[in-house]
Amino acid sequence: MPLLYLLHLMTTPLPKVVTRLEDVRYVSVLKATGLVEADIAIALDPVGKYQVARTATVTRITEAGMAEINILLRAPRRATTTPPIAQSSTSSA
Numbered sequence: 001m002p003l004l005y006l007l008h009l010m011t012t013p014l015p016k017v018v019t020r021l022e023d024v025r026y027v028s029v030l031k032a033t034g035l036v037e038a039d040i041a042i043a044l045d046p047v048g049k050y051q052v053a054r055t056a057t058v059t060r061i062t063e064a065g066m067a068e069i070n071i072l073l074r075a076p077r078r079a080t081t082t083p084p085i086a087q088s089s090t091s092s093a
Contacts, residue, residue, distance in 0.1 A: 001026075002026045002029040002030050002033075003068065003072060005023060005026040005027070005030065006030055006035055006036070006061070006065060006068065006069060006072075007069060007072060007073075009030075009036065009058055009061060010061065010069055014058055014059060014060055014061075015057050015058060015059045015060075016057065016058045017055065017056075017057050018055065018056045018057070018058065019054065019055050021052065021054070023056075024040070024052075024053055024054065024055065024056045025052075027040065027056040027058055028040060028053065028056065030058075030065070031056075033064075034062055034064050034065075035061065035062055035064055035065035035068055036058050036059075036060065036061050036062060036065050037058070037059045037060045037062060038056050038057060038058045038059060039056065039057045039059065040053045040055075040056040041053045041054055041055045041056065
């Protein structure tokens, strides 16, 4: 999830070079929403066909990104356990 990745970036020295495809996608979303500043590698092959970007460099978390982090850190935690499922009483014939 991009917001969890934003939390990860908060504890990472910047600039950070990102090469894992899933993380590059997260950086792309975070950049598009204005939560980070980043340089993303050109995503076109030599003939102009779109390709998935393979690298990104996060240079900083923006003020909006820090505000989002503060919201995430203040949000109440969800329960880590699920309530037991009620069992129906069926009789065997």
